[in-house]
Amino acid sequence: MRLVIAKCAVDYEGRLTAHLPLATRLLLVKADGSVLVHSDGGSYKPLNWMSPPCAMAEVSPEDHEVADGVTTVWLVQHAKSEDRLRVLIHEVLHDSSHELGVDPGLVKDGVEAHLQKLLAEHIHTLGDGWSLVRREYMTAIGPVDILCRDAAGGSVAVEIKRRGDIDGVEQLTRYLELMNRDPHLSPVTGVFAAQEIKPQARTLATDRGIRCVTLDYDALKGIDNSEHRLF
Amino acid sequence: MRLVIAKCAVDYEGRLTAHLPLATRLLLVKADGSVLVHSDGGSYKPLNWMSPPCAMAEVSPEDHEVADGVTTVWLVQHAKSEDRLRVLIHEVLHDSSHELGVDPGLVKDGVEAHLQKLLAEHIHTLGDGWSLVRREYMTAIGPVDILCRDAAGGSVAVEIKRRGDIDGVEQLTRYLELMNRDPHLSPVTGVFAAQEIKPQARTLATDRGIRCVTLDYDALKGIDNSEHRLF
DNA sequence: CTATTGATCTCGCAA
DNA sequence: TTGCGAGGTCAATAG
Secondary structure, eight states, X not given: XXXXXXXXXXXXXXXXXXXXXXXXXXXXXXXXXXXEEEOSSSOSSOSEEEOXXXXXXXXXXXXXXXXXXXXXXXXXXXXXXSOEEEEEEEXXXXXXXXXXXXXXXXXXXXXXXXXXXXHHHTGGGGSTTOEEEEEEEXXXXXXXXXXXXXXXXXXXXXXXXXXXXXXXXXXXXXXHHHHTTOTTTOSEEEEEXXXXXXXXXXXXXXXXXXXXXXXXXXXXXXHHHHHHTTO | OEEEXXXXXXXXXXXXXXXXXXXXXXXXXXXXXXXXXXOXXXXXXXSEEEOSSEEEEEEOOOHHHHHHTOOEEEEEEXXXXXXXXXXXXXXXXXXXXXXXXXXXXXXXXXXXXXXXXXXXXXXXXXXXXXXXXXEEEEETTEEEEEEEEOTTSOEEEEEXXXXXXXXXXXXXXXXXHHHTTOTTTOSEEEEEEEEEEOHHHHHHHHHTTOEEEEOOHHHHHHHHXXXXXXX
16 A cells, blocks of 8 residues: 555546646555545545546646646556546655555445344244245345245235435335236235334335335344354 | 644544555645545545544543554544544554645636537537537526527427436437427427447437437537638 | 435445 | 435535
8 A cells, every 4th residue: 555645636427527726635545556645634535536347547737737847747547448547747746655455354234134134033033933935035126025925824025224205115116016916925914114204205115005014123133142152 | 733643543434434444544634624635546546534624623532542552543523413532543654734725726728618619609510501509408307518400491399318228218208299299390309419428328228219320529629720820 | 494306425234 | 237215425505
């Protein structure tokens, strides 16, 4: 990893065109050749960047650029597209390189995938006698999060969100419409499950005969832990 | 801006829980107090981070952490939520600070707003004899990107996306439903225009009688340039 | 202030 | 490889 603090201007051409006027910024060159241009504020998103796979070459500035005070030009070209970045460097204030090695990576907990897995494993929390058919049940317009059967043997499509919004209700409605046209599945009822359900989404869902269930992530994890302890 | 290369482990607690095992990484502390943890690969997204507003404090490690080899702990606390980041530093390999000043910011060109402007100016690319009524035509549920008339004088609502997804078709459908209730406008047909249209979106649109058009940004720009050359 | 929507989205998973 | 949905989404804009 190479860290450069430099007075520079940057031009990007690719999916869009973008330009950064002359200022002092951090240029970060990673081991895979990718480049990030960061300012001293904003968020974690760089002002400009090039994603891997790409290659960086230091080239000589053109005459008019030399006249403007440019000393070096970094030309960063994406390997599989026409995306390219030109960094016009006027002055280098810091330049250092460091060996970091491969990162073991991030361990996450608490996102929707985990909710889905937990609910699938404990589908009976939706009702006594309920059973899982499968997760990510594929339909022509996309996968339903969970397909299961209620105590009476009726099919139930479950849509899971971390935050239950109107979009999620629309999505589930589309699935239900489609699945109810399939005589092998019909009738299919719907359950909208989320850690938090917005009032508008709840109203819309209820109006369409979709049951709303608020999920308690910690409680589900608790069930999971206590069941594991049985072994 | 402070740049630190250090052997460290990181724990995040907030909207989710995440952990980074011990490894050598870049710690980037910006002027607003925000912190980014970068590895030597991946893309522009940090492995872990804290967004402003937040405050960073160096605290003493606990006894068991000292036993593990921790020399310093950075505690980064978000100002308006319970989000916090703990960086357990084992060894500092580089540490430097730099004054960057305020950044003038990025200038962009080629996003959805430009597509809309270009298509409005060259509405005849949708069909001979077509004419623009207006951009951002206001309805009770929001603005339709473009309202125009076809050669026969029929009203056409155009929804523009950079990438055509199912959401965009749903949006256009809602506009069409509403507009077709207005006797002054009805009948209104729909055009779904995007640089790239997903198969599922195309299927849904076609099923609803909405025409799909793939936009070529460079071609539209080309038309624009060649027309400018006439003056 | 909240709500909506685009993004050079990025990232991960599954067909 | 490609497509699709989630994201600690972020960030800009409208209401």
